[in-house]
Amino acid sequence: xxVRSLAIVHATPPQGRTGGYRMNRLMYxxxxxxxxTREYAFARGSPTLSAAFYPFYPLxxxxxxxxxxxxxxxxxxxxxxxxxxxxxxxxxxxxxxxGGPLPLRRLMGIGPRPTPGFxxxxxxxxxxxxxxxxxxxAAAMDALDRIGTICATGRMIQAQIREDLRRxxxxxxxxxxxxxxxxxxxxxxxxxxxxxxxxxxIVPEKHVEDVVEIAxxxxxxxxxxxxxxxxxxxxxxxxxxxxxxAGNVQFFPDLDEAAKxxxxxxxxxxxxxxxxxxxxxxxxxxxxxGIAPVAHASxxxxxxxxxxxxxxxxxxxxxxxxxxxDRPTDPARNEGAERARSxxxxxxxxxxxxxxxxxxxxxxxx
Numbered sequence: 392x393x394v395r396s397l398a399i400v401h402a403t404p405p406q407g408r409t410g411g412y413r414m415n416r417l418m419y420x421x422x423x424x425x426x427x428t429r430e431y432a433f434a435r436g437s438p439t440l441s442a443a444f445y446p447f448y449p450l451x452x453x454x455x456x457x458x459x460x461x462x463x464x465x466x467x468x469x470x471x472x473x474x475x476x477x478x479x480x481x482x483x484x485x486x487x488x489x490g491g492p493l494p495l496r497r498l499m500g501i502g503p504r505p506t507p508g509f510x511x512x513x514x515x516x517x518x519x520x521x522x523x524x525x526x527x528x529a530a531a532m533d534a535l536d537r538i539g540t541i542c543a544t545g546r547m548i549q550a551q552i553r554e555d556l557r558r559x560x561x562x563x564x565x566x567x568x569x570x571x572x573x574x575x576x577x578x579x580x581x582x583x584x585x586x587x588x589x590x591x592x593i594v595p596e597k598h599v600e601d602v603v604e605i606a607x608x609x610x611x612x613x614x615x616x617x618x619x620x621x622x623x624x625x626x627x628x629x630x631x632x633x634x635x636x637a638g639n640v641q642f643f644p645d646l647d648e649a650a651k652x653x654x655x656x657x658x659x660x661x662x663x664x665x666x667x668x669x670x671x672x673x674x675x676x677x678x679x680x681g682i683a684p685v686a687h688a689s690x691x692x693x694x695x696x697x698x699x700x701x702x703x704x705x706x707x708x709x710x711x712x713x714x715x716x717d718r719p720t721d722p723a724r725n726e727g728a729e730r731a732r733s734x735x736x737x738x739x740x741x742x743x744x745x746x747x748x749x750x751x752x753x754x755x756x757x
Contacts, residue, residue, distance in 0.1 A: 394752045397426040398462040400455070400475050414565035414672060415468060418481070421741045422466065422748065431458070452476060455537065464752050467538070476537035479751035482548060482560070540751040542744075544669045545691050563747060566740035567676065572732065578656040579681035579728060585716055588658040588682075589616045590651065590673045591665060593631070593644060594624040598687070601664040603634045605708045610637040612716065615658065617643040617651050655680055660715045662708075666690065678731035683715040695730055 399419050422428055431454075455476040458465045467477035541560040543549040552560045566572075587606070591597045599616060606614040620628050628644060646654070655661065661677035663686035670691035678684050685708070686692040688701035700715070702708040733739070 394463045394748055395427055396462045396464075397422060397428045397748065398431060398458045398465045398477075399428055400431045400458070400465060400467040400477060414567070415481075417566060417568055417737065418740065418744060421737065421744060424741075425745050426464075426748070429462075452534070452537070459755075464748050464755065466748065466751075476534050478539040478755050479542065479747060480538045480540070481542045481563070482544065482552065539754055540747065542747055546694050547667075547690055548669050561747065563740065563743045564734045565670065565672065566737040567672070567735045569737050571676075572679065572735055572737070574652070575676055575679040576728075576732065578652070579725065581656045581681075583659045583682070584657050586613045586615060586658040587660045587662050587712055587716070588655055588677075589614070589618070589662050589664065590655070590677070591616075591618045591663070592624070593618045593620045593628050593642075595627050596665075598664045598666055599627075599631060600634065601687070601705060601708065602662055603631050603640060604705050605662070605712060606635065606640045607637045608705070608709050609712065610639055612639060612712075614640045614662075615643060615654055616640060617646050617654065620644045655682060659683060660685055660712055662712060663687065663692065664708075670694075672735075675731045675735055678727050679735060681725055681728050683718065684727065685711045685715050695734065696727075700727075 399422065401415060401419070419428070419430065455465065455467075459476075459478060464479060465477040467475040467480045468482075535556065541552060541558055542563045543552060543560045544563070544565060546562055549560050549562050552558050587609075589599065589602050591599060593599055593616065597618075599618075602614065602616060606612070616631075628642065631640075632642065643651075643654075655677055659682065661674060661682045661684050663671055663674045663684070665671065666687050667690040671686065674684055674686055674692065675695070684692075684696060684700055686696055686701055687708075688698075688703050692701060700711065702711045
């Protein structure tokens with residue numbers, strides 16, 4: 392029996408600025424090509440509000456159960472830090488506020504307090520209140536029990552799901568639109584300057600301070616840090632500017648997409664300092680363009696980078712960046728660029744996500 396109707400339950404703002412939001416939006420549009428879809432958006436416009444999905448679970452559960460009877464398949468994402476019940480869920484949890492390893496069970500209950508200002512004080516109090524919190528934990532586990540098939544954004548998340556949730560999952564990498572992918576491939580033949588570029592949200596949990604410290608030890612090399620600065624990151628940006636002693640770091644907090652692409656196309660090394668991110672879309676996009684990647688040895692980059700392209704300490708970071716700057720690159724034989732292109736291929740994503748929906752429908756009918 393073919394799948395005709397599909398409900399999509401998500402917390403993706405329509406104009407989300409981060410890589411995860413953009414990837415999710417593409418996935419929903421691809422699904423709409425194959426099925427009659429309707430979207431149900433929680434916390435539209437604010438990651439802060441998605442955390443507030445916790446206290447609304449007693450109302451949301453009947454809604455989810457009703458959707459599962461009305462639609463052939465209910466496709467959900469984790470709404471912020473909370474699993475939404477459904478026949479098929481796509482799991483790529485947000486970066487832990489601590490920046491360190493954080494099992495999935497902590498995303499549902501006992502995580503460390505986030506960076507001050509990450510949430511408004513009333514919501515933070517509600518989220519960490521020792522009396523209310525056990526109710527949230529119980530609701531999260533109840534929601535998890537009502538999820539059918541789980542898809543993971545990478546092998547690191549797949550391993551965490553197996554270890555912490557005792558559930559199996561299938562890996563489906565996200566993708567980017569075909570025109571954006573083609574534009575990145577076209578950048579490979581450009582002339583590159585001896586410069587290091589970083590594209591990241593400028594917030595403490597992304598560890599951009601490591602970039603500044605690496606730059607301080609490489610005074611002869613210019614660094615460009617590009618990224619969105621949310622309200623709680625403004626003091627952090629000021630701190631980074633004060634910490635830049637060598638005078639070789641430029642900050643671009645409001646660079647538009649065209650200018651950002653041009654900067655990447657003209658730079659020789661892309662440095663990613665974030666730790667335990669699930670896939671690091673910005674790094675993969677940069678790799679497609681032919682830039683030499685260097686990243687912290689954790690999370691998603693472990694799946695597609697070579698050991699000499701990763702670091703764990705500042706000293707190792709300096710050595711890896713210097714080696715990448717000095718290593719000649721041949722666009723025609725750039726295996727890393729082709730590997731990244733295959734991961735971000737929207738044709739591959741469309742094929743795999745449609746198959747996952749069909750399989751979830753079969754499992755639901757059993």
